[in-house]
Amino acid sequence: MSVPMPGDVLWLVIALPAAGSLVCLALPSARAVLAVTAAGVPAIAVASGAVVWQVFAHGPLLTAGRWLYLDALSAYHLAVMMLIFALSSVFARVYFGAEPMPLSRRRARRFGALWYGALAAMALVVLSNNLGIMWVGVEATTLLTAFLICLHVSPVSLEATWKYLIVCSVGVAFAFMGTLLMGSAAAACSPGGAQFLNWTYVHDIASRLDPRVVKLAFIFLLVGYGTKAGLAPLHSWLPDAHSQAPAPVSALFSGFLLNTALYCIMRFIPIVETATGNAGWSRGLLVFFGLFSILLAAAFILAQHDLKRLLAYHSVEHLGIIAVGLGLGPLGSFAALFHTLNHSVCKALGFFSAGRVGQIYGTHDMRRITGALKVHALWGVGLFGSILALIGLAPFAIFLSEFLIVKAAAETKAYVTLAIFLLGAGVVFIGALRHAIDMAWGTPAAVPAPRRASILEGAIVIAPLALLLVLGLWMPRPFQEMLSSAARILGGSAQ
Amino acid sequence: MHGVTDGIMAAMLVLNLALLGTSRLTFCIRLVAVQGVLVGLLPLVSPSGMTLRTVVLAAAVIALKGAVFPRLLSNAMRGADVRREVEPYVGSGLSLLLGLALLGISFWLGAKLPLPAAAPEVALVVPGAICTILIGLFVIVSRKKAITQVVGYLVLENGIAAFGLAIVQDVPLLIELGILLDVFVAVFVMAIMIYHISQEFDHIDADRLSALKG
Numbered sequence: 001m002s003v004p005m006p007g008d009v010l011w012l013v014i015a016l017p018a019a020g021s022l023v024c025l026a027l028p029s030a031r032a033v034l035a036v037t038a039a040g041v042p043a044i045a046v047a048s049g050a051v052v053w054q055v056f057a058h059g060p061l062l063t064a065g066r067w068l069y070l071d072a073l074s075a076y077h078l079a080v081m082m083l084i085f086a087l088s089s090v091f092a093r094v095y096f097g098a099e100p101m102p103l104s105r106r107r108a109r110r111f112g113a114l115w116y117g118a119l120a121a122m123a124l125v126v127l128s129n130n131l132g133i134m135w136v137g138v139e140a141t142t143l144l145t146a147f148l149i150c151l152h153v154s155p156v157s158l159e160a161t162w163k164y165l166i167v168c169s170v171g172v173a174f175a176f177m178g179t180l181l182m183g184s185a186a187a188a189c190s191p192g193g194a195q196f197l198n199w200t201y202v203h204d205i206a207s208r209l210d211p212r213v214v215k216l217a218f219i220f221l222l223v224g225y226g227t228k229a230g231l232a233p234l235h236s237w238l239p240d241a242h243s244q245a246p247a248p249v250s251a252l253f254s255g256f257l258l259n260t261a262l263y264c265i266m267r268f269i270p271i272v273e274t275a276t277g278n279a280g281w282s283r284g285l286l287v288f289f290g291l292f293s294i295l296l297a298a299a300f301i302l303a304q305h306d307l308k309r310l311l312a313y314h315s316v317e318h319l320g321i322i323a324v325g326l327g328l329g330p331l332g333s334f335a336a337l338f339h340t341l342n343h344s345v346c347k348a349l350g351f352f353s354a355g356r357v358g359q360i361y362g363t364h365d366m367r368r369i370t371g372a373l374k375v376h377a378l379w380g381v382g383l384f385g386s387i388l389a390l391i392g393l394a395p396f397a398i399f400l401s402e403f404l405i406v407k408a409a410a411e412t413k414a415y416v417t418l419a420i421f422l423l424g425a426g427v428v429f430i431g432a433l434r435h436a437i438d439m440a441w442g443t444p445a446a447v448p449a450p451r452r453a454s455i456l457e458g459a460i461v462i463a464p465l466a467l468l469l470v471l472g473l474w475m476p477r478p479f480q481e482m483l484s485s486a487a488r489i490l491g492g493s494a495q
Numbered sequence: 496m497h498g499v500t501d502g503i504m505a506a507m508l509v510l511n512l513a514l515l516g517t518s519r520l521t522f523c524i525r526l527v528a529v530q531g532v533l534v535g536l537l538p539l540v541s542p543s544g545m546t547l548r549t550v551v552l553a554a555a556v557i558a559l560k561g562a563v564f565p566r567l568l569s570n571a572m573r574g575a576d577v578r579r580e581v582e583p584y585v586g587s588g589l590s591l592l593l594g595l596a597l598l599g600i601s602f603w604l605g606a607k608l609p610l611p612a613a614a615p616e617v618a619l620v621v622p623g624a625i626c627t628i629l630i631g632l633f634v635i636v637s638r639k640k641a642i643t644q645v646v647g648y649l650v651l652e653n654g655i656a657a658f659g660l661a662i663v664q665d666v667p668l669l670i671e672l673g674i675l676l677d678v679f680v681a682v683f684v685m686a687i688m689i690y691h692i693s694q695e696f697d698h699i700d701a702d703r704l705s706a707l708k709g
Contacts, residue, residue: 132670139677143684150691158692159704165688166644166701169681170635170651176674177628177655184610184662196663197670212609240707 017120024112033112041089045082069129072485084255092248160244167237175224181217206274228261232293242312247355287327293320294424328408335404353382371444382461397471504623531560575693601626627654
């Protein structure tokens with residue numbers, strides 16, 4: 001294990017968005033707020049990219065009195081998060097610019113402040129070495145994003161916000177009990193130590209922890225963070241929140257908010273596995289929740305009429321797929337991490353397209369969205385392409401990551417898992433394809449002629465599709481090494 | 496000090512049952528405030544005793560749970576102009592019976608759970624904390640009003656705080672304060688939401704927030 005380097009830059013990844021949040025509160029107009037988010041967040045993302053690169057080139061960063069830690073696993077998640085945030089921030093400008101009613105200055109300030117605030121909170125989750133602070137960050141993301149759902153106040157958006165607040169706050173409270181139990185197990189091994197909640201420390205002493213306490217802790221953690229990650233049957237808040245939030249916010253929710261919670265579960269896997277003698281106990285639980293999510297989502301996708309709810313159930317399905325992957329050994333972990341990026345990018349594009357198509361048609365009812373390719377070629381392509389990629393059509397990258405998960409299942413002789421996975425994926429494929437074809441090719445609905453797409457809009461649609469296509473055909477060597485080193489941490493190595 | 500800790504926990508249990516039996520909303524809010532103050536006192540009588548850390552923590556908890564939260568909730572209630580009754584799905588008599596059953600389950604769980612040896616030798620803390628958590632959950636699912644769901648959340652939070660004190664000593668102050676900040680913001684956000692809901696719907700009945708399905 002190499003000695004972690006001093007990484008004082010890590011502070012900036014949290015401090016810059018926090019500063020952006022304050023700046024947004026003081027800006028003079030809605031236009032200014034949207035411009036500052038669309039330019040500022042990608043800039044922060046590029047700066048964070050440099051930190052991520054440093055981790056993969058030189059090893060983990062540990063700083064600020066061991067409070068902040070960035071290793072391959074968290075650096076990879078940080079990179080995905082920054083990518084999704086940057087895309088969504090640029091899209092937010094397009095989306096709110098095309099709304100029939102422009103944002104008032106007050107609403108825009110609120111949006112900007114909470115948007116940057118959510119970025120800071122998610123960065124805190126990913127960067128935190130202390131499991132307690134990590135929990136504080138997850139709860140903070142719930143509270144900061146709540147008002148983003150009801151940015152446009154309406155009875156249904158308030159209903160969705162209330163469910164989100166209560167279900168996630170209560171769910172995450174369980175994760176806190178799990179964190180406390182884990183802390184107590186660690187404290188029992190280290191009388192007088194003040195470090196018992198630090199991941200690096202708990203990870204080092206994992207083999208000495210009381211396995212019964214660790215198991216109890218993991219059940220609480222899985223239920224708690226699983227609620228926030230939208231794993232069935234704990235997903236009840238998810239379709240409502242995703243469908244009622246404005247499109248850029250839905251993209252962020254689906255693209256990374258869920259992954260933030262799943263990341264927290266990932267952090268505990270190597271600890272639990274080491275403590276329980278590497279018998280695959282925690283992995284079995286993940287496979288169970290994952291398969292249940294896939295099947296439940298498949299049933300709801302078949303019967304769905306609302307475009308954004310369709311995409312929301314796809315999130316339940318794909319988070320389930322990632323959970324299954326995590327449960328299937330080293331190759332499965334590798335595939336799960338790869339799938340994280342693919343799903344986030346694809347789903348962000350899906351919600352971007354759903355948002356713009358919804359604005360053009362004035363509805364999210366898929367029975368009334370017909371002939372999207374003729375009505376607006378660019379966003380029609382975005383919608384059709386993202387759904388095709390989502391359901392795992394080759395040669396998009398999601399096909400490849402799902403294929404790797406199937407391979408991992410076959411290699412570990414998990415044939416029941418394999419069969420259920422294929423059944424769920426098959427049902428989703430057929431169900432969603434039918435919706436997608438109707439929306440793309442049907443007789444165009446009579447709608448007011450949309451305005452022409454700008455170059456920026458073109459880039460937002462083409463870039464994610466191109467990325468998915470390239471990664472589906474060819475995986476660059478450095479990226480593969482990045483995934484491998486992150487997957488090794490899930491397997492219990494400190495590197 | 497163990498006698499004092501057990502006394503505090505016993506008082507918390509009585510408050511739990513009183514909460515299930517009462518039908519007046521303002522009284523519920525007051526009961527939870529008293530329970531919050533009791534939770535705030537726990538660190539002072541813990542084995543670590545009166546240190547700067549426990550005093551700061553106790554002061555923060557008592558100020559928030561004893562004074563700030565009840566005020567926020569009362570204001571939200573007045574702003575929303577709601578009827579003063581709790582309106583449970585489950586009547587107060589049956590609630591009390593269920594509460595007693597939960598208490599029994601908590602004692603059984605408290606004896607069964609493989610909690611680490613660091614747990615203090617006081618008898619009531621772990622079962623009391625579990626009971627408070629379960630009653631908080633029960634209040635959240637069995638009461639109609641949005642505001643009673645917040646009350647339930649606070650009871651749950653009190654239970655978790657007591658549970659934490661029982662099984663982990665000396666959580667760094669920074670983390671404790673971060674948690675309190677989160678809880679404070681959560682209640683604040685929920686109070687604002689209750690105001691918005693009452694403006695939009697003319698009621699704050701969470702059971703009638705049911706337009707979104709499938």
